[in-house]
Amino acid sequence: MKYFIHALILIACGCTGTHPIVLPGKNVLKVATVNHNYQDVIEIKGGAVNESSVSVSIIPNDSGLAWNPEEIKYSFGGEDGVNKNYHRIIISGIPKKSGDYRVTVSGFTLGTMYSGKDFYKQYTIKIK
Template identity: 35%
Template sequence: MAVFFLTACGSSVSFSPKENELPDAKVGESYYSTINIEGGRVIGMLAGNSVKPDDLGLHAQHCELPKEVITKNTISTKDNNCIIISGIPAKAGTATVNIHGAIYGNMFKSSEEFNKIYTIKVKNK
């Protein structure tokens, strides 16, 4: 007789970096930071990312899949579990990065929605 214990408490989604702040940016200098979503495969059509305010000069986009995993049957080369925040900030202020979506379920758990908010301090040179 086999006994299985399943834990269904808490979220299985985690983020890297874990903190709520991304590295600081400087006005007029190139900025690049990545965010990784762990705990399951992100559902592409439900994934959304935004950087506010819009006029700060930073934007969010999905990473590209590594070339070694892309085949002729690959439908999309976007890696929905990885987000790049980049740009050249035009003015000082605080940017808010909102990462939201859902991960696919499996036979042991249902799909799960997630929402994570990061801040970036944009400083003058």
């Protein structure tokens, strides 16, 4: 009976995984200024993500801001390349008008050793 309980606990622990965390923790990003360069970073921690598992939207659509994954340059075997890191989302551009912009990050982590988990976070960028 003792071994059965230990085996059951081990199986239950194997089916759980960490929940993804989207940072920064607060719901606001850095303040921006109209017609000036802007950049901030959103990080996704706690699971594997890729191009098809992450979605980012910026409202209004004609805000002047865009998002891209962090690009990491590498050289291997005499060839150069770029890896896209979807754990670090770069929000950048030149805001066109003042107001509150909304950035939504959502998606899911890929199932590896544990099953994947959904994540969702909404941010506000105040444009002065």
